[in-house]
Structure formats: structure tokens, C-alpha cells
Amino acid sequence: MTQVDRLSELQHNQQADFFAQLFQKDRRLTRQGRPFYLLEFRDRTRNIAATIWEGSSHESACRDEWTVGKFYKIRGTFQETIRGGKIEILRLRAVDETDREGGFDPAACQPSSESDTSELFDCVLDLINQEIDTPELRALVTTILETHRERIETLPGALRHHHAYAGGFLEHIYSVTQNVLYLLNTYRGQHSSLRDPITRQLTIAGALLHDIGKLAELDAEVSNTAYTSPGELIGHIVLGRDLVRDTARELGIDLKTQWLLRLEHLVLSHQGTAANGSPKPPMTWEANLIYWADELDGNIFRLAQACQQQDDGAPFVPKSNPFGRRVYRGDLPSQSEDSS
Known part of the structure; x- marks a missing residue:
């Protein structure tokens, strides 16, 4: 052979x-x-x-x-x-x-997460049970995630931009959720809305569901390496809102429920502007928190990738990175220092 x-x-x-x-x-x-x-x-x-x-x-x-x-x-x-x-x-x-x-x-023929995605999914479920007290909201989030568990554990976060590897989607939504928890806990004393239990629960639910439309946007038939026709023509933002609304209807949740309206807004606004694909800008506390947390996680990932590119030992990364500016990654140790 x-x-x-x-x-x-x-x-x-x-x-x-x-x-x-x-x-x-x-x-x-x-x-x-x-x-x-x-x-x-x-x-x-x-x-x-x-x-x-x-x-x-x-x-x-x-x-x-x-x-x-x-x-x-x-x-x-x-x-x-x-x-x-x-x-x-x-x-x-x-x-x-x-x-x-x-x-x-x-x-071995496609990039994948270094995390145990099954364990990470269980951590997400534990977080939902600990943080989301509203029964219908908890049921909605849990139903969507558990129904698609097998796919979510292998879904990339994107085709190219960030977390573009199997399991990257799960890593991303977990990190965004951790980011919003930090923001809620840090700034809760500065405005009454940040102490409102439903704001906290919606922020966590929105962090977990903001990209859920990628289940329909990325084509499972070709190992999530291309967009589906709905993904191309509609996009994950509106597809995600549809999945949230359809699941709510299946669970018998009144579509006029105020928290459901706010949850739909989180999904529709999480990319911030029309130029970035969001039909509406963030207009609530929870929508703004998710937008900032999502941006932070994506940018942290891109910065890490930029620092790893062209690993020639030079302290500065060239401008050919997502930020369009030179990035200082530090004076890397010489081979002699590594071996000492």
C-alpha cells in the first residue's frame, strides 16, 4: 500500500x-x-x-x-x-x-474544537437551569438546543470569520454567555434594568440563541462548508428569529408575550446595524449587552488568530489581518531560550 x-x-x-x-x-x-x-x-x-x-x-x-x-x-x-x-x-x-x-x-481532514463539546453542551444546560427561572423561557431555550444537540456539537461558528471549525458554534455561544454574565454582574448597580430578573434571563437566553439560525444557514449535506439556499437568500438572523417563533408556537407560548417579543429582538439586532445584516439596531438593555459581548468574543478570536499568523519570530504582525493594522505580539523567545 x-x-x-x-x-x-x-x-x-x-x-x-x-x-x-x-x-x-x-x-x-x-x-x-x-x-x-x-x-x-x-x-x-x-x-x-x-x-x-x-x-x-x-x-x-x-x-x-x-x-x-x-x-x-x-x-x-x-x-x-x-x-x-x-x-x-x-x-x-x-x-x-x-x-x-x-x-x-x-x-483529521477538517478543523475542530479542542474542547469536549459534549461536556460543554452539558455546561450550557446546567447554566440554563441555574439562571433561567421563567418556566416557558427555560423550556423554549432548552427545547431548541436539545432538539439540535447532535448538530450543535459539531457546527462551526462560521465558514471563515471566527470559530470556523467543528464545535466552534458551541464554543462561541458559551463564551458570549460568559461575557454577558460578567457585564450583568459588574454593572448591575448602575441601572435598575440590570437588576431586573427578566432582563438577566433574556440576556442569557439571547446569548445562547443569537446565532441559532446558523443551523439552517449552513449546509449539513456538505459538512457545513457552504450556505444553504435559505442561508444565502434570508440569512441566519431572520432564520434564527423564525426558529425561536416556531418553537414558541409549538410549545403553546402566546406569541404576544412581552418577553418573547424582546427575545426575538435580541436575535434580530445582535449584529448591531443594517450594514452588518441586522434588520433592527439593539434597542433594549439585553440587546445591547449581547451585541457588545458578541463583538468582544469575535474580536478576541480574530486577535488571537492575527498573532498566530506568519509565525516568523517577528514581534509585529503585518497589516494583512482582520484589524488592518500592525499587531504587537511581543518579542518571541529564541529557540535557544525555548530549549533551556
Whole structure:
């Protein structure tokens, strides 16, 4: 059996067989109008690009058979580039059951959380039981999460922007919930609304449900590597509001209930502005708290990613990061210091 290497371990100019997931496939044109397909493959820790040109021996298979989200065994030559790496594809076929004997593991071909997502989900349920006293609200949040537990434990937080790996969704909503709890506890003495039990309960419920529409936005059929048609045409914000309202109706909750109206507003306003996709801006205490907590968690994640990029030992990260400015990550220890 031919040796199979890991994509993440390939060296410059190395020709190898490896397993990978097709993460993206876009048909594009050069400035001269020549068509080509730009592909992106990945494993747990590395993404690489590949180009299939018009007239290539792979063109028809790429167009008709290579499917985003599926796993492939690839033979190719890897090259390091300034943007990470690219592969010249020599052979490619879909994996089959016999490949498991050769080392194929779907979990090794896509990034995933380092947390135990089952334990983290249980922590979320414990938090709901401790913090949400209103029976109908607790039932609504618990029903939505438990109904979709299996999917939530593997759902990414996004395709690219932040927490874009299996389990990232659960990590994100838990972190946002911890953020709003901190804000509530820190500032509760500054305004009566922050001491109102329903404000606290709605803030926690909204933190857990603000992105719930991603269940319908991301396509499970292609391992959550693309958007569904409703995801493209409607988006997770309105899809999330619909899921909250539909579940409330199924549970027999009066749709005119005041706290339900406020909960729907949390979902619709959590991205802050129309430019960011929110139909309404945050207009309540709990909506503002969730917006700030969500922004904080996303930005902390992006900052950590920026500090990890181009790990060449330089103290400053270049401007080519989500913040558009140089980031100081500190004078990194030399190899001699690491080994001492």
C-alpha cells in the first residue's frame, strides 16, 4: 500500500499522497478571460489552494464530480507560497471505506474544537437551569438546543470569520454567555434594568440563541462548508428569529408575550446595524449587552488568530489581518531560550 502523508506535514516541493476535504470550489476568469477553477483543500490544521485550468485533464471531473464538503485522496506536489501553500494535482479520487485501513479519518481532514463539546453542551444546560427561572423561557431555550444537540456539537461558528471549525458554534455561544454574565454582574448597580430578573434571563437566553439560525444557514449535506439556499437568500438572523417563533408556537407560548417579543429582538439586532445584516439596531438593555459581548468574543478570536499568523519570530504582525493594522505580539523567545 502506498504511503499516505498528512497534508499538514508536507514540505516544499514534496510529492505525496494525502487525504483532504474540498472546502471551496469557485469558477473564475483571468483578466484575459480564461476560465479556471480555484479550489481550496484542507485538513485539521492546513488549507491549501489548487488551480484547474480550462483544457486540463482534470477539468471535466472538477466541474461535474468534485464536490465541496467531500473527502478525497490526492496525489500531488506541494509548494509553499506567501499565502500558505498550493498543490499541483496529479491524481484525485473520492475516498471509500477501504481508505480507513490506510489512515483516512474524517476528523483529521477538517478543523475542530479542542474542547469536549459534549461536556460543554452539558455546561450550557446546567447554566440554563441555574439562571433561567421563567418556566416557558427555560423550556423554549432548552427545547431548541436539545432538539439540535447532535448538530450543535459539531457546527462551526462560521465558514471563515471566527470559530470556523467543528464545535466552534458551541464554543462561541458559551463564551458570549460568559461575557454577558460578567457585564450583568459588574454593572448591575448602575441601572435598575440590570437588576431586573427578566432582563438577566433574556440576556442569557439571547446569548445562547443569537446565532441559532446558523443551523439552517449552513449546509449539513456538505459538512457545513457552504450556505444553504435559505442561508444565502434570508440569512441566519431572520432564520434564527423564525426558529425561536416556531418553537414558541409549538410549545403553546402566546406569541404576544412581552418577553418573547424582546427575545426575538435580541436575535434580530445582535449584529448591531443594517450594514452588518441586522434588520433592527439593539434597542433594549439585553440587546445591547449581547451585541457588545458578541463583538468582544469575535474580536478576541480574530486577535488571537492575527498573532498566530506568519509565525516568523517577528514581534509585529503585518497589516494583512482582520484589524488592518500592525499587531504587537511581543518579542518571541529564541529557540535557544525555548530549549533551556
